[in-house]
Amino acid sequence: MQYEQSEKNKKMSTPAVNSHSNDELANLLAQCQLGDKKAFSLLYQKTAGRLNGIAYRITRNVDTANEVLQEAFIQIWKNREQYQSYKSEPFTWLASIVRYRAYDRLRYDKNRPHNNTIEFDENDIIEEHFSEVNHYYQMLGIDEYNDEVLNNCLSKLEKKQSQSILMAYIYGHSREDISNYFDKPVNTIKSWIRRGLGKLKLCLSN
Amino acid sequence: MSEQLINMNSKAARYQNTHVIEHLASQFVLGMLSRRVHQRVVKLSKNNILLEQRINFWQQKFICIDQNTAELPPSEKTWSMIANELDFDRVTKKEREANICTKLYRWLTGFFDLATNKVTLVFSFIAAIFAILVAVNPINDNSDPLRYVAVLTEQSGQAHLVASTYGESQKLIVNIVNSPKIAVDQSLELWVISKTDGEARSFGVITKGETLMEHQLTNAQWRLIKDSQSLIVTIEEHGGSAIGEPSEKVVSRGLCVRLQEWNENV
Numbered sequence: 001m002q003y004e005q006s007e008k009n010k011k012m013s014t015p016a017v018n019s020h021s022n023d024e025l026a027n028l029l030a031q032c033q034l035g036d037k038k039a040f041s042l043l044y045q046k047t048a049g050r051l052n053g054i055a056y057r058i059t060r061n062v063d064t065a066n067e068v069l070q071e072a073f074i075q076i077w078k079n080r081e082q083y084q085s086y087k088s089e090p091f092t093w094l095a096s097i098v099r100y101r102a103y104d105r106l107r108y109d110k111n112r113p114h115n116n117t118i119e120f121d122e123n124d125i126i127e128e129h130f131s132e133v134n135h136y137y138q139m140l141g142i143d144e145y146n147d148e149v150l151n152n153c154l155s156k157l158e159k160k161q162s163q164s165i166l167m168a169y170i171y172g173h174s175r176e177d178i179s180n181y182f183d184k185p186v187n188t189i190k191s192w193i194r195r196g197l198g199k200l201k202l203c204l205s206n
Numbered sequence: 207m208s209e210q211l212i213n214m215n216s217k218a219a220r221y222q223n224t225h226v227i228e229h230l231a232s233q234f235v236l237g238m239l240s241r242r243v244h245q246r247v248v249k250l251s252k253n254n255i256l257l258e259q260r261i262n263f264w265q266q267k268f269i270c271i272d273q274n275t276a277e278l279p280p281s282e283k284t285w286s287m288i289a290n291e292l293d294f295d296r297v298t299k300k301e302r303e304a305n306i307c308t309k310l311y312r313w314l315t316g317f318f319d320l321a322t323n324k325v326t327l328v329f330s331f332i333a334a335i336f337a338i339l340v341a342v343n344p345i346n347d348n349s350d351p352l353r354y355v356a357v358l359t360e361q362s363g364q365a366h367l368v369a370s371t372y373g374e375s376q377k378l379i380v381n382i383v384n385s386p387k388i389a390v391d392q393s394l395e396l397w398v399i400s401k402t403d404g405e406a407r408s409f410g411v412i413t414k415g416e417t418l419m420e421h422q423l424t425n426a427q428w429r430l431i432k433d434s435q436s437l438i439v440t441i442e443e444h445g446g447s448a449i450g451e452p453s454e455k456v457v458s459r460g461l462c463v464r465l466q467e468w469n470e471n472v
Contacts, residue, residue: 037294044285049277056278066281067424073288088262095272096235096265100244103237105426150270168236169268175238197232204267 021046025090032080040077047091048073051098058102058172059109068105072098106172129171153203161196164189224256231260235268242449249448290377291422351465356437358460360386366458367412369396369437376428378421382412386457388441395442397452401435411446412439434462 025046031039048069055072056065075097083093154162160182167173175193179186233239234247251258289295355370368381380396388394394412399405407430409421423431440447441455 041285041289044288048280048284050272050275052280053275053278054272057275062278063281063425065278066284067426069280070284070287070291070424074291077288077292087258088266089269091273092262092265092269095269099272100237104241104244107241108426150267165236166271168238170271172237193236193238194229197236200267201228201232204263 022089022091025094026085029080029083029085029090029093032077033083040080043076044073047094050091051094054095054098055102057170058099059106064105064109065102068098068101072101075101103172107174129167129173149204153200156203157196157199158192161192161199164192165196165200168193222256227254227257227260231257232264234261235264242451245448245450287422290420293420354431354462354464356434356460356462358437358439358458360458366439369460371431376423376425378409378423378427378431380412380419380421382417382419385412385417391444393442393444393446394439394457395446395452397438397440398430398434399436399438400430400433402433404435406438406452408447408450408452409437411442431462436461 025043028039028043028046032043051072052065052069055068056062059065059068072094076094079097083090088096154166157165164178167178168175175186175189179189182189230239230247230250234244239247247257247261251261351373353371353373355368357368358366360366365383366385367383370379370381371377372379385394393414396409396412397406398409400407409427413419436459438452438459439457440452441457442453447453
């Protein structure tokens with residue numbers, strides 16, 4: 001399967017998940033909790049594209065992304081009782097399951113010998129991701145459904161702090177990956193991320 | 207107060223420290239914790255409201271990035287594999303066939319003296335293989351050949367379960383022939399031991415009360431099966447191992463036997 005259309009173009013053409021769709025997802029999850037398989041199928045239809053996109057963003061392999069999506073939806077069904085609407089938005093819950101599975105899969109594939117699931121040279125990928133991080137700043141700024149809070153708060157950090165945080169969240173890069181890119185010790189990266197998160201927490205909490 | 211109790215209290219107090227909680231929560235959401243620590247935090251968050259709240263806080267703040275990630279339509283077979291794994295369409299047939307396998311095994315073992323473990327072990331193996339080969343194969347609609355089988359036996363020599371795959375279907379069929387009793391707050395978990403690195407990797411929790419399970423394997427899990435040396439079942443806390451590693455309470459184990467040459471083109 002070819003992922004031909006660039007990420008940037010797709011972002012402009014497909015609407016983000018909004019509060020209306022979150023209500024719909026919440027209703028579907030509630031029905032799933034009653035054992036409604038048709039509701040689960042509908043939940044899949046409405047979210048699989050976005051969730052698969054998240055998996056691909058992190059694993060950088062189409063087949064692996066599909067596997068992560070499959071495992072995530074099995075986990076979603078088996079753990080459907082755990083979702084509670086007063087604790088988090090439905091899409092946040094779904095996306096988090098996919099994201100953590102993708103991070104885990106990325107680590108596993110990196111550590112396997114004779115790994116053939118990562119398609120590109122790791123250093124080239126990191127370079128590409130660092131340049132693409134700026135697109136996310138722009139995206140956060142113009143998205144009508146976003147209250148721009150995250151964008152504003154990230155802009156108050158030192159650039160390397162915000163870049164390091166976004167590289168970890170968006171692409172699943174480890175401290176070692178980021179350390180190699182900046183040619184700084186891992187402990188320096190840990191310090192950047194820790195300080196950046198501290199400032200971010202204060203800004204986001206206000 | 208004993209040293210052990212002091213250590214336990216120190217550990218518990220650490221997870222009430224707001225700085226520790228904030229660190230764990232933010233690193234958790236960024237995906238920067240090791241697999242072991244990640245699973246530990248998942249377990250902790252179920253009993254630590256503050257930790258759970260901080261994880262939810264960070265997840266909710268960053269979610270706009272995910273909401274605006276470009277969509278990628280999944281493969282057409284992904285949904286059918288999910289539905290198959292969750293057995294959405296095959297419940298009644300599965301229950302019927304599970305009864306046949308279990309009754310056949312018990313009928314065969316009833317004819318023999320179970321005085322020695324060796325006799326039980328050998329006969330359990332033969333009877334389990336017979337049950338799989340001759341009795342109903344729940345998914346073998348196309349008469350796929352038996353490719354891989356492992357009979358897991360307890361220390362007493364009695365067969366616990368039989369795991370098998372057929373053809374290239376990438377389905378793992380688990381027949382539970384004699385499940386040990388475990389406490390309400392415990393679960394049985396199935397692990398595959400790799401021939402390459404000797405590591406154990408989980409294939410999930412065995413659902414209580416089930417006698418027949420079908421597990422649609424991903425390509426990665428399929429490779430694990432082909433690389434497998436043996437399977438084990440362990441007793442874990444309810445829901446499975448929190449640290450991604452098997453406990454020392456091994457209930458049963460069995461070598462993996464390949465009955466046919468593999469086609470390596472996966």
